Structure formats: structure tokens, C-alpha cells
Amino acid sequence: MSDKTESKRQKQVARQIQKDLGDIIMRKKSELGRHFITVTEVKVSSDLGMARVYLSLLGEGDKQETMEVIKNQTSMLRHELGNRVRHQLRRTPNMQFFLDETLEEAQRIESLLNTLDIPDKYNEQDLGDTYKD
Numbered sequence: 414m415s416d417k418t419e420s421k422r423q424k425q426v427a428r429q430i431q432k433d434l435g436d437i438i439m440r441k442k443s444e445l446g447r448h449f450i451t452v453t454e455v456k457v458s459s460d461l462g463m464a465r466v467y468l469s470l471l472g473e474g475d476k477q478e479t480m481e482v483i484k485n486q487t488s489m490l491r492h493e494l495g496n497r498v499r500h501q502l503r504r505t506p507n508m509q510f511f512l513d514e515t516l517e518e519a520q521r522i523e524s525l526l527n528t529l530d531i532p533d534k535y536n537e538q539d540l541g542d543t544y545k546d
Contacts, residue, residue, distance in 0.1 A: 420459070426502065427455040430464055433497045434508075437490060445486060446479035448472040453513045457506060464506040467513035476512060483510050 419427075435452040438445060448470040456465040468483065470476045483490075487508055495505035 418459070419456075423457045423459065423461070426461055426506075427457045427464070429498060429501060430457070430466070430494065430506070431455040433494055434466060434490065437493045437497075441486075441490075441493075444482075446470075446482050447474050448476065448479045450479075450483075453515070461502065462504070462506055464508045466508050466510050468510060469513045469516055471516075480510065480512050 431452045431454070434455070438450050438452065442450070449472050451469040451471070452466060453469045454467040456467075457463070468480070470479055487510070491505055491508055494508075498505060
């Protein structure tokens, strides 16, 4: 399911699943935990039989616990998705859910960069000394 080998159809199906699953998750929020859940990316296998769904969870609480709840609700989510895509797909793909920690990682890196002590301007005299023969 690498990005380089994704066909146009795989990308279309992935976008449709991302849109519909995001809507389903929003409607079923009370059953899926306390976090605000966003479907950040979907990767579909070449035979369209498997979808890797990446979720971003915002809010307080145990994210792993929420991911377990979502994984336990996979059959319900797949059924709901199947009702929506039944006219576009012959069969609803099986889904695997993964926690997308990109946002947290970006915030961590930004925090680290903010702790660095970088001078605003270089002293011209220091620069001149550096480039002398």
C-alpha cells in the first residue's frame, strides 16, 4: 500500500472511505470514547479489500483505550460504511485502525526547537573574523 504504487481507483476509494468514515465516527462519537476523532489518512490495498485507517485523537484521556474501543467496534463501523458505499464498491474493505501521532510529534519537535538558544542577529565583527584568510 505504498504511495508510489497507488492507482487512481485506490486513491478515489481511500478518499471516499475517509469522508464517509469520518462522518460515521462523528455520528457515533458517544459510543467511541471521549476524544475528538479525525480520520487523517486512509490507504487501500490494490485489490481494495483492506483499508488502513489512520486516526488522530484530540482531548484528554487514554488514547490507547479509545483505540481499543474503536477496534472493538470495527464490525459496526464496517457495516455502516458498507451501507454508504454499497453503490460504489462491490464489497466493503476490511479495516485496520492505527493511531496517527503526526500532530503530537510535530508539537514535540516545535517545543524542542523553541528551547534552543539561537541568537537573533550575528555580530558583524564575528562574521568578518570568520571569513578572514
